[in-house]
Amino acid sequence: MSRPDQPTADRVVIAVFDGLRPDLVRPELTPNILRLAARGTWFRRARSVFPSVTRVATSSIAAGAPPIVHGIVGNAFYHRAAISDRIFDTSDAAQIRRAEAHHDGRLLAADTFGDVLARAGKRLAVVHTGSAGSAHFINPRARANGHWTFSMHGAEATQTPEAVEQAIERLGPLPERELPRLQELAYGARVMTEIVLPTQPDVALIWFNEPDTTFHYRGLGSPEAMAGLREADRAFGTILDWVEALPDAERIAVIVASDHGQISTGTVEPLFETAVKGGFDLSTAKAINGATLVATGGISGEIRLREGDRGEIGRIATWLMQHPAIGHVFSRNRNGVEGEVAGTLSLDLMGTGHAERQPELMFILKSTLDADQYGLPGLGAMTPGGVPLGGGMHGGINPHELNTVLILGDASGHGGLSQEPAGIIDIGPTALGLLGLASAATMMGRNLAVPAREEARVVRHSAGSGAFAQHVDFVEQDGRRFILGGGH
Numbered sequence: 001m002s003r004p005d006q007p008t009a010d011r012v013v014i015a016v017f018d019g020l021r022p023d024l025v026r027p028e029l030t031p032n033i034l035r036l037a038a039r040g041t042w043f044r045r046a047r048s049v050f051p052s053v054t055r056v057a058t059s060s061i062a063a064g065a066p067p068i069v070h071g072i073v074g075n076a077f078y079h080r081a082a083i084s085d086r087i088f089d090t091s092d093a094a095q096i097r098r099a100e101a102h103h104d105g106r107l108l109a110a111d112t113f114g115d116v117l118a119r120a121g122k123r124l125a126v127v128h129t130g131s132a133g134s135a136h137f138i139n140p141r142a143r144a145n146g147h148w149t150f151s152m153h154g155a156e157a158t159q160t161p162e163a164v165e166q167a168i169e170r171l172g173p174l175p176e177r178e179l180p181r182l183q184e185l186a187y188g189a190r191v192m193t194e195i196v197l198p199t200q201p202d203v204a205l206i207w208f209n210e211p212d213t214t215f216h217y218r219g220l221g222s223p224e225a226m227a228g229l230r231e232a233d234r235a236f237g238t239i240l241d242w243v244e245a246l247p248d249a250e251r252i253a254v255i256v257a258s259d260h261g262q263i264s265t266g267t268v269e270p271l272f273e274t275a276v277k278g279g280f281d282l283s284t285a286k287a288i289n290g291a292t293l294v295a296t297g298g299i300s301g302e303i304r305l306r307e308g309d310r311g312e313i314g315r316i317a318t319w320l321m322q323h324p325a326i327g328h329v330f331s332r333n334r335n336g337v338e339g340e341v342a343g344t345l346s347l348d349l350m351g352t353g354h355a356e357r358q359p360e361l362m363f364i365l366k367s368t369l370d371a372d373q374y375g376l377p378g379l380g381a382m383t384p385g386g387v388p389l390g391g392g393m394h395g396g397i398n399p400h401e402l403n404t405v406l407i408l409g410d411a412s413g414h415g416g417l418s419q420e421p422a423g424i425i426d427i428g429p430t431a432l433g434l435l436g437l438a439s440a441a442t443m444m445g446r447n448l449a450v451p452a453r454e455e456a457r458v459v460r461h462s463a464g465s466g467a468f469a470q471h472v473d474f475v476e477q478d479g480r481r482f483i484l485g486g487g488h
């Protein structure tokens with residue numbers, strides 16, 4: 001348990017822009033984010049976690065720690081103890097209820113900033129336009145905490161359906177889904193300014209589903225994605241205006257963040273099809289069948305041994321390391337750096353080796369810093385899935401997937417850029433620290449409103465086998481470690 005800092009704010013407002021890359025924070029796209037940056041501190045090197053996907057990132061924001069601590073190790077993962085008959089889709093409200101029942105409400109297996117606020121008698125209100133799962137994991141014990149979570153997916157998608165009912169009563173029916181999600185962004189901002197903020201919750205958080213959604217389906221630089229981003233920024237601007245018009249505005253800290261970035265997909269790699277042709281008994285079906293190995297894909301993915309010979313893990317890891325599309329392979333920890341399979345790096349090193357829920361293997365497909373069709377750096381391969389070729393993706397450790405937006409607008413800010421290590425795991429501890437509350441014992445992030453204790457150290461860890469070589473670069477400071485990127 002860290003010592004509490006002196007409170008420097010009475011309330012905190014957090015706005016998360018799903019999937020926003022810092023290099024798209026531009027005057028013509030995001031004037032309101034830049035308005036906050038002009039009076040705050042922009043942590044330019046802020047980092048997401050691995051795997052850089054939404055529900056893992058959401059859980060990491062909530063818990064102030066990476067998945068090795070909170071146990072949400074993928075957007076979809078095989079959590080056999082809780083849901084034995086299928087791959088756990090963490091976006092799905094019904095599956096979350098099953099998993100929460102198994103874990104007695106501790107599916108997110110660490111205290112969150114919502115839990116800490118509740119113990120201090122303080123309120124967290126969330127307005128969420130993303131999936132039911134992402135709305136859940138930002139404050140997974142919202143009901144027990146006496147808090148309030150609105151979900152754009154309706155009353156069924158939150159533990160506190162009264163939040164949705166209240167919004168509908170005040171603002172009218174939830175908007176129709178569209179791409180980009182313009183009406184949802186505008187509606188979410190109205191829930192904030194007309195319902196949430198007037199009640200003065202200690203922490204209010206809004207999660208914008210853009211630019212992520214339209215990046216995926218129309219591409220990073222597409223006119224539709226830019227329209228979605230502009231509208232998310234405009235919606236944020238109405239919230240910032242509302243806050244700045246208050247007589248005690250200087251006592252309200254505003255944090256703008258993203259959960260991960262995105263890169264463009266240049267190749268679709270039928271990795272698992274090739275593995276099956278090569279003789280592996282492997283299934284990617286959502287329903288668990290008799291296959292020896294169970295896998296999920298994307299830019300990164302996991303492979304688990306369902307049953308049978310443990311030697312299959314070593315054999316498929318070796319096969320992956322010989323596959324030309326594979327950049328990184330990780331397995332369970334051997335010595336803090338290397339995994340138990342020769343040539344792999346450790347899942348613990350990556351912050352993902354949760355004791356009960358880690359898979360046997362994770363992998364990342366290769367990506368580069370080459371420019372995509374819009375001139376944006378970051379181009380990679382993915383396994384076949386719902387995103388069209390050329391669409392945006394995330395999940396790996398390309399710097400443009402990992403680098404997040406993180407701006408702290410508080411009384412201490414002077415409109416500067418900070419190159420200090422920072423990341424999504426710092427958001428919760430910062431919100432708590434601003435209010436004078438100590439972090440939970442399991443939180444690894446720090447309060448960014450106060451100076452770091454240590455100098456930052458950059459370290460590279462490498463492993464390889466035969467012609468396969470991989471490395472990952474990290475920055476370490478104050479007991480936490482951020483992934484900077486990797487190479488192969």
Ligand SMILES: [Zn+2]
Pocket residue numbers: 018019053054055057212259260
């Ligand atoms: Zn996301």
